[in-house]
Each structure stands twice: as C-alpha cells, then as structure tokens.
Amino acid sequence: MYASKGWLRPSFRSASKARKCLPEARMKGKTILVTGANGGVGTAVVQHFLELGASVAGVTRSEYKAAPAHPEFFPIAADLASPAGAAKAVNAAIERFSQIDGLVHTVGGFAFGALHEFSEQEWRRLCDENLTSAFNLLRTVLPLMRVRRRGRIVMIGSLAATVPQANLSAYVATKAGLHALVQSVALENREFDITINAILPGTINTAANRAAMPAADTSRWLAPQKLARLCAQLLSDRDGAINGALLPLER
Template sequence: MATSVILITGAFGALGQAVARHLAAQGHQLGLLDAAPAVPPALAAEFAAHLQLPALDLSQPAATQQAVAAAQARFGRVDGLVNIAGGFRWETLEAGSAATWQAMFTINLLTAVNTCQAVLPAMLAQGSGRIVNIGAGAAAKAGAGMGAYAASKSGVQRLTEALAEETKLRGITVNAILPSIIDTPANRRDMPDADFSRWVTPEALAEVVGFLLSDGARAITGAGIPVTGRV
C-alpha cells in the first residue's frame, strides 16, 4: 500500500505508539484514536501533523462512527484500520464475576466490531482496505485465571475470519496478529522476575502490522499470525 490513511485504536499505549511511529516513518497519514481523556503532551507534539482523537468510547457505535467520519473529513478516505484498543484482567472463575467477562468482551471485542463496521462503508466504496486486529496467542488455550481474556480474544479471531470471508472478493483484507507477552513497562512491573529478552517488543509487532497493511500482504486474509518472540 502506498502512502495511505491509517486509523489506529489504542494509539496512546505502548504498542499503539510503536505502530504509529513505524507507520508515520513510512509516510502514512494517521488517525490516532484512544480512550485516554487527553493526548499526552509529548505525543501531541510528535504527531502534530496527524489527527488525534482522545476521550473516545469505542464501545459506543455512534462515537466510533463519528471518529471515522472525522478522519474522512480530514483526509478524504480511510485505507487501513489497526485495532489495538484492549485490556487484560486475570481472574479465576471461582473468585470472579460475570462483570469481568462483560468488561473483557466490551474492551477487546466490541470495540473492534464497532470500528470495523464504521470503516467498512468507505473501504467498500473505494474497493480497497486493510484491517489488522490485535488478538492474543493465549486465545488458543486459556490458562487458569485467563478465561475471560482468552474468550474475548478468541472472539477477535472469529471476527477476523468472518469479516475476511465477507470481504475477500471486495478488495479488503482482514488479518489478526497473535502476540505472546509484549515487552511493555506495565508488563515488566507486573512480572519483575521474568526474562524480558524473551518477550516480543512493540517495535517488532509494529513491523508485522506494517507488512499486513502493505501491498506485499495483498494475498493474505483471514489469518491469525503468531508473533511470540521466544516465549
């Protein structure tokens, strides 16, 4: 894909920033979407040439559609979407609650559903588009305390597969990346005794995202691609 307009959800987080930097370096125009109430000042300066949309509740279809409309008004088109917005909660079924399952499905799956639906009209009208969802390697088999998270990320993979089938003859590709533990400051704080060198870095994931958005990946759709470092 030549210079394009790419929307990134969860853009202010560790992975979102890495993806944004990688794509900006490639010359793409970006729409940076995030639930944070304000853009961190350093990011606001770094990405001043791009569209910045904080305080977004992507679990709400109307708000999501308004964000995509703002990007279309700014750039005239939307060529790609990278769904990074999400969260994690460790909780056993015995000690937990159904509310945790609802929360994980809302932040990890419903946000992706809403953004995919919001960008589809533009992509279908222009006969081209790239969608990359961030799933999780852990979705293949849930460990103890991972049920809600793994189930929601499994839903992201099923969303990816279904949408890929719906759009495969219409110029759109839809793929998912399945990371292991990502080397972020938050994960280092939560697991201080781990061997961080084995984790996959945000920058390595950003390169895979960039490839899936490119013309070189035009023949790939409906895939779930493990990117696991050495975990």
C-alpha cells in the same frame, strides 16, 4: 487462512512466513487509523507508520497528554465501546484526511483469575475492550472500504487464546471471539479487495506489562516495534494474498 472460491481453508501461518512474502512498503499517501494509539503497542505502531510516510489518525479513549508532534498525525478521543464513539473516530479521520486506507486495532484489556472469581463488571470490561470495540469499529469502517473496493485491516489478538490455560478463561474467551470475528469478516469482504488479519503476539514488552509483572524475565518478551513492522507489511499494497489469517508472533 487464505481466501479461495469457497470456504477459507484453515491455516495457522507463522508471522515469519508472512514477513518473507511481504517486503515492507512505503506508505506515503496512505491514511492509517490506529486505535489505542497512546498505549505501548499503539505508540510503536503510530511511530512506525509516520516513519513510512503515512498520515495517521490516532484514537485514544481520553485526550492525549502528549500527542506526537508530526504534521501528519491527528489525535482523536473516542470510546470505541460505544457505536457513537466508533462513528466519531471514523468520521473525524475522514474529515481530516478524506479517506481511510488501513486500520490497526490495538485496543485490548487483560485480566487474570479463575472464572468463578470474576465480577460481571470485569467480564463486561473485557468484552468491551477485546471484542465489542472491534465490532463497533468494523461495522463503521467496512462500508467505507466496500465503497472504495479496497481496505487493509489488522487486529491484535493473543497467542494465549490458542491454547487452553487456567486462570485466563475470561480473557482468552474474548480474544478467541476476536479471532473468529476476523475470519468471518475476511470471508464477507474478500470480493471487495478488503483484507483483515489478526496478529497473535506473546507477551509484549511494554511499560504496563513490566509494571504488572516486575519479577518476570523480559528477555523473551516481544518488542512492540517488531509487531508494528508486521502491521505495516500486512497493510501494504502487496498483502492481498493474506486474508483471514491468525499470525503468531513471538520474540
């Protein structure tokens, strides 16, 4: 979707078009907050932004076992499912780097099964990981970006949430909620030079996914490094035209 003077016009842009519009930019002098920083996707995102010269605050639910040995990387342990945890993460990043220019939210959970088989506990876990964590984080970081009148945000959604599928009802419901959150927040903050977009990947080639699906054909799975490159493009100084977009990304 694109910001216009009234409503955002519905659009479902491909990530390939976004890449053509946004040459990759260096990030020296920028501070990027990356959540889920020790996961398969988060690790690739952290590494890519460090290579581009950014300072990176990496948020994980528990303490890092082996944090990146880089002078511009700062680890933060916080549970984003709680408002206090989100505030802790944002405040720690500000204290260390004085500002947050961009946010990449990679936190998310998955569960497979028919809806009637789900426990309330499993449903709440998916809501916390896929939606509540984003809500808490956005509610904390957006006021800071509005004061500075600039910010770049990327959320990791899911391609699976765009097409009805059996045995994924709880998962896709929470991811679809994230997609809607992105589009509404884009409308609310477009006058402050704040953009927020969601990348909708297919299956990502991570260690966790390979362990969960050992018999799967991984040849069509998405490399996390490719996703990281698109995150950098969307957080660059030249991405202001893309806002409220849901960007499908496959191999």
